Amino acid sequence: MKSTLGSRRDFLQTAGLAVGAGLASRTLPGLQRELAQTSAPADYSLHIENSAVEIAPKRIVSATTYNGQFPGPLLRFKEGQPVTVDIFNQTSTPEQLHWHGQRVPTGVDGAAEEGTPYIPAHGMRRISFTPSPSGFRFYHSHNRAGADLSAGQYSGQVGPVYIEPKSSPGNFDQEIFLVLKEFEPTFSRGGDMDMNFLTPATRVRALQDSGESAMKASLRKGMPHGFEVGYASFTVNGRMLGHGDPLRVKQGEHVLFHVLNGSATEIRSLALPGHSFEVVALDGNPVPNPVKVPVLWLGTAERISAIVEMNHPGVWILGDLDNDDRRHGMGIIVEYKARRGVPAWAAPPPFQWSYARFLKAGVSPAPADETIEMTFAKDNAAHEGFNVWTINGASFPMTEGTAPASFHLKQGKRYRLKMRNASDDIHPVHLHRHSFELTRLAGVPMAGISKDVVMVGGYQEAEVDFLADNPGLTLFHCHQQLHMDFGFMTLFDYL
Numbered sequence: 383m384k385s386t387l388g389s390r391r392d393f394l395q396t397a398g399l400a401v402g403a404g405l406a407s408r409t410l411p412g413l414q415r416e417l418a419q420t421s422a423p424a425d426y427s428l429h430i431e432n433s434a435v436e437i438a439p440k441r442i443v444s445a446t447t448y449n450g451q452f453p454g455p456l457l458r459f460k461e462g463q464p465v466t467v468d469i470f471n472q473t474s475t476p477e478q479l480h481w482h483g484q485r486v487p488t489g490v491d492g493a494a495e496e497g498t499p500y501i502p503a504h505g506m507r508r509i510s511f512t513p514s515p516s517g518f519r520f521y522h523s524h525n526r527a528g529a530d531l532s533a534g535q536y537s538g539q540v541g542p543v544y545i546e547p548k549s550s551p552g553n554f555d556q557e558i559f560l561v562l563k564e565f566e567p568t569f570s571r572g573g574d575m576d577m578n579f580l581t582p583a584t585r586v587r588a589l590q591d592s593g594e595s596a597m598k599a600s601l602r603k604g605m606p607h608g609f610e611v612g613y614a615s616f617t618v619n620g621r622m623l624g625h626g627d628p629l630r631v632k633q634g635e636h637v638l639f640h641v642l643n644g645s646a647t648e649i650r651s652l653a654l655p656g657h658s659f660e661v662v663a664l665d666g667n668p669v670p671n672p673v674k675v676p677v678l679w680l681g682t683a684e685r686i687s688a689i690v691e692m693n694h695p696g697v698w699i700l701g702d703l704d705n706d707d708r709r710h711g712m713g714i715i716v717e718y719k720a721r722r723g724v725p726a727w728a729a730p731p732p733f734q735w736s737y738a739r740f741l742k743a744g745v746s747p748a749p750a751d752e753t754i755e756m757t758f759a760k761d762n763a764a765h766e767g768f769n770v771w772t773i774n775g776a777s778f779p780m781t782e783g784t785a786p787a788s789f790h791l792k793q794g795k796r797y798r799l800k801m802r803n804a805s806d807d808i809h810p811v812h813l814h815r816h817s818f819e820l821t822r823l824a825g826v827p828m829a830g831i832s833k834d835v836v837m838v839g840g841y842q843e844a845e846v847d848f849l850a851d852n853p854g855l856t857l858f859h860c861h862q863q864l865h866m867d868f869g870f871m872t873l874f875d876y877l
């Protein structure tokens with residue numbers, strides 16, 4: 383069994399001595415002073431820095447990265463085994479590093495809204511926490527980007543985390559991490575989100591009427607469509623299709639792929655001609671019913687772990703279904719041993735994504751103690767040309783600071799979040815520091831699927847349940863950077 387991050391990076395665990403050595407070579411007095419106060423070396427160290435990233439030969443983008451590379455180093459933790467991480471910020475902007483999908487306290491979660499201290503510009507923070515739950519997680523910047531397309535998750539601040547379970551994760555011959563990410567963002571007018579891939583597609587009439595009348599009223603006033611973001615280049619593990627090392631496989635091998643959509647704003651899909659993916663985990667959490675699918679579909683920040691049996695020898699493109707995005711780099715070559723030739727692509731048979739494929743029939747969720755209702759709405763182009771987003775009529779302040787919590791939890795209670803999307807956009811909705819169970823999507827009841835991001839389709843309703851078991855301020859937001867930065871956030875607190 384070998385483990386690779388794509389094909390070109392070994393995971394990095396900085397030895398204690400290297401922290402000191404690394405520092406000695408830097409002339410940042412503040413860092414040295416602060417490190418001198420810390421006694422033992424940290425288990426891991428991450429350096430936030432501005433770097434050149436070569437996404438294809440002679441195609442170099444400038445990005446903020448972790449440890450000078452994209453994606454950031456794969457961090458392998460052990461479930462329940464405490465770790466310390468030194469985070470050095472070598473940029474001139476205070477930073478937040480968020481441990482997405484982990485059950486951690488507010489002081490280390492990495493969200494200013496929850497009160498996590500910033501990693502100061504040209505400074506550092508040492509944090510300690512106990513990684514959990516096991517499975518595929520990730521880390522990323524939680525800075526607000528606003529109108530700055532070099533900030534937040536638009537740049538290179540994304541890296542994978544794998545928390546090894548106490549029990550065996552299953553049988554496979556090779557484990558491959560894939561981080562999907564676009565570069566060179568630009569603003570455009572009007573939406574291009576294709577959500578026809580998500581089923582069921584049932585829309586709620588009342589939500590549609592309200593969203594469409596708001597949009598018509600805005601356009602009638604002469605407002606343009608709000609800004610959206612597009613990209614010039616697309617990468618898998620930081621390389622455009624055809625420009626990194628291929629993934630090398632052997633016939634008969636079972637390859638476990640851990641796929642992360644590290645995009646700031648986009649939905650991604652992935653297919654490998656002639657092969658199918660047995661989905662074993664969503665957002666790092668094992669699914670009740672692992673089944674084979676021809677296509678993976680991931681909203682922003684979603685993860686899928688899937689096993690592929692390599693039973694169709696050749697040289698193939700593992701790539702996005704979107705022809706344009708794939709031609710601009712969103713793919714990676716899979717090469718069977720002793721096979722040569724031009725990598726082949728073939729569109730998969732028609733397919734639609736549904737979370738319900740991975741649940742066991744006839745299971746119903748536990749009853750909730752309380753239901754919290756939320757309605758999401760869009761105020762077209764309302765803030766300097768950007769759409770403003772509201773939850774129950776209120777948008778989160780656009781300040782990079784905190785705000786009073788809007789929802790109040792009692793520890794130990796099970797809550798049902800009933801979300802109603804009165805916009806035509808699809809939203810990757812994320813809850814910090816807790817996992818949730820999908821309990822109803824577009825009218826279909828379900829149970830047993832645990833996630834930390836759920837795609838809520840345009841004019842659809844979704845329900846998720848979570849246990850209030852991790853006290854402290856808890857951020858809830860849409861993970862689409864343009865949406866979260868312009869109001870689509872709220873806070874829970876514990877009473």
Ligand SMILES: [Cu+2]
Binds near residue numbers: 807861
């Ligand atoms: Cu959104």
